[in-house]
Amino acid sequence: MDSHGQYEQRVVWAVVGTGIGPLLLAATREGLVNVVFHATDPVRDRALGRLASRLGAEPVEAPASPLLTEAISQVEAYFAGERRAFDLPLDWSLISGFNRQILRELASGVPYGTVVGYGDLAGRVGRPGAAQAVGTAMGSNPLPVVVPCHRVVESGGGIGGFGGGLEAKRKLLALEGVLPEPLF
CATH class of the missing domain: 3.30.160.70 (Methylated DNA-protein cysteine methyltransferase domain)
Incomplete structure (x- = not known):
């Protein structure tokens, strides 16, 4: 005790x-x-x-x-399409260092209905060459959806990876109006 x-x-x-x-x-x-x-x-x-x-x-x-x-x-x-931002206290204890820094920037700086490239996000925390490390941070995000790693995409227009699966990522981006609703 x-x-x-x-x-x-x-x-x-x-x-x-x-x-x-x-x-x-x-x-x-x-x-x-x-x-x-x-x-x-x-x-x-x-x-x-x-x-x-x-x-x-x-x-x-x-x-x-x-x-x-x-x-x-x-x-x-x-x-339900009725809320665009989460307003909840977050416990960051499952993640630290660069990954935590990147995820906090994502949570505060990439609003609903927008996307950011892996490299752009790295640049925002002063590590412009760290696009791959950003991908790793997204993969270790303990708070997906609430900390919106689905909004991080490839700079060439690719959707990028997603821990919840690409279908879930497409649905989240469609919900936010970034992508058209999936046809199937």
Whole structure:
């Protein structure tokens, strides 16, 4: 038991259905800490196991927690086309260094309905040659959708990669009006 209350780290989670499949949302006292795509039971259970080992606390299902209730509400409004920005406290403890710097810039500097190239984003944090490192940061984003890595694309017009799969990336960009609605 230490003065920082580490022994009390509480991790709560819930799954919300969306237009790109079920998303696992997990939060600590600090804020939303993890969003996981395709949160079927096996995916959810693996993600919760990783969170338990990374954060040192067994995640508890608690959709009624005030933070998760608000996060679920904002995610549902986003997928309904009624919300363009998330206003949630975020817990950045699952990511650090350059990756955290890039993701914070993405969260604050690339608004709904816009896209940015990997190299452009690297330039914004003073590392113009680090496009590949930006790709790595996007792949390790613990808060996809809320921290909008789907808005990062290739400078030549390619859609780029996406942890949730390219179909999910296309749907998110179509939702935001950047791409036409997929035909199939």
